[in-house]
């Protein structure tokens with residue numbers, strides 16, 4: 305280094321470094337840039353792991369990862385370059401080197417490499433997960449993100465139950481071994497999983513290590529967040545979408561410097577650069593929001609296990625209704641198992657199945673549920689009503705010809721909303737005024753068909769005019785902090801009924817709720833996806849778990865399928881029975897956890913283009929996989945054949961895909977894009993839905 309500075313002072317040619325940089329572009333290669341270590345704003349010698357900003361094509365500032373760097377050397381060795389074609393080409397200089405807090409090295413680099421290989425993506429395409437947007441623009445000096453304002457839950461647990469103590473003792477032992485292990489914490493709703501997490505976080509901190517705490521959706525879990533904040537104070541920071549880029553940078557830098565020791569957040573928090581990571585908690589590990597549904601399509605639970613493995617950490621996956629793949633892993637001995645089979649302080653609620661065949665009211669409340677609600681309100685207790693459709697009606701049908709208003713871009717019915725009054729597509733957001741006459745036949749009267757939360761709200765207002773009612777769905781939570789406002793008001797007893805979509809099912813602790821009513825318990829069973837039964841069981845168990853946290857609780861499941869095994873198992877709190885039936889079905893059909901899946905989606909504006917590309921791709925893949933254990937299904941039109949003005953086809957691959965096979969498939973998709981302009985193709989490894 306001394307020699308470099310000397311040559312600078314002498315005014316001679318300045319030594320440069322030649323860098324190989326991975327960039328977030330869909331190309332399977334690195335890009336060469338130059339770096340002059342003497343520059344004032346980039347005085348460091350760059351080494352692999354540094355993040356740099358570069359100009360790429362028309363993009364003026366792209367963040368890239370240095371994967372190789374030469375020693376500083378005189379420019380004639382490095383600056384002019386074009387291997388193979390003889391004609392020298394001027395390489396570009398990087399714009400700047402980011403501070404050391406942004407380096408991607410050690411366990412995070414190994415995680416990035418694993419993700420690139422496993423999900424068959426160029427390294428640069430997973431890179432944006434590892435740094436905040438606009439890295440290096442932290443705002444505020446040391447001032448932290450505002451603490452979470454939310455009433456802390458009364459009756460905090462002070463002593464552990466014997467089941468909790470078993471988990472905590474074993475967890476402490478595993479932490480002290482400083483080697484990777486994975487545990488499934490299977491605890492029924494209200495059994496005190498959070499206390500186990502918090503005790504283990506404290507143990508990790510005592511040992512001088514850090515912890516990551518992943519939650520499915522931070523806006524819906526303010527209570528867990530405030531408990532963590534109350535316990536660990538200024539050693540905790542949260543990462544979430546409500547933070548500005550500058551605030552995210554600050555959390556990132558605090559973690560890298562070791563100032564922040566616990567980072568809490570949704571799946572993106574997994575990549576925080578905390579020092580000496582000892583514990584990763586994945587709460588509600590079965591939640592599908594851990595899977596990112598855009599590129600890079602990774603699963604945070606899987607990635608958490610890899611990061612834990614790479615840094616010798618304990619990974620705890622917690623749920624009342626574990627994902628069947630996690631359960632299979634625990635049974636196969638790949639994870640250890642901790643069980644919390646009993647609720648703290650109260651028995652599990654009783655669950656009654658209400659058969660509504662032949663007698664369903666359009667407003668969705670059976671006489672049994674109506675009566676239970678009346679009694680609950682008369683006793684001054686709270687109730688939760690769950691109906692998983694927002695809007696007023698699922699569709700608006702012409703009473704002349706029966707045509708239902710459809711989205712012009714998605715070919716599916718638009719939902720009728722009353723406040724504000726409009727037709728809305730729940731897939732693409734297309735909105736239009738309610739027509740005055742049918743577009744097909746000119747008839748001027750319409751029938752709202754199928755209920756939504758707005759319609760049920762209207763019914764409840766008429767039926768129970770004295771009751772204070774809150775509605776929680778995507779329409780009532782579009783405003784900032786609206787989740788907090790609604791959940792907080794209900795937790796404080798400022799409302800009698802909370803009506804909503806699956807948002808009401810999350811891990812809320814409402815001490816005053818004695819009744820939970822599920823209006824259409826079989827609603828999710830008809831979804832054409834092999835996981836429909838599992839999702840339904842999880843959702844019913846979660847929402848039922850809100851009842852009777854501090855006393856007797858009652859749950860009514862209204863259903864048109866009272867004998868369905870999922871409904872029966874949910875009503876009996878029988879996870880084991882559900883899992884046994886479902887795992888056997890999966891084995892017969894060759895679905896996860898027995899076989900792995902990969903899904904390829906092909907989409908184009910014109911149906912013929914999508915069909916031709918899908919056919920060509922399927923033929924190439926069939927030939928490539930001939931004689932291997934990989935089975936190919938399709939191509940077939942997707943369940944929703946046209947969304948956002950694009951026709952969609954899909955191909956499913958069943959079986960274990962090696963890294964080289966995945967890379968080969970990714971290569972096939974790239975050549976497909978080249979030979980079929982206007983066609984998009986995407987590869988989804990371990991998809992959470994099969995359509």
Ligand SMILES: [Zn+2]
Nearest residue numbers: 702705742745
């Ligand atoms: Zn009509």
Ligand SMILES: [Zn+2]
Nearest residue numbers: 711714729732
């Ligand atoms: Zn649409």
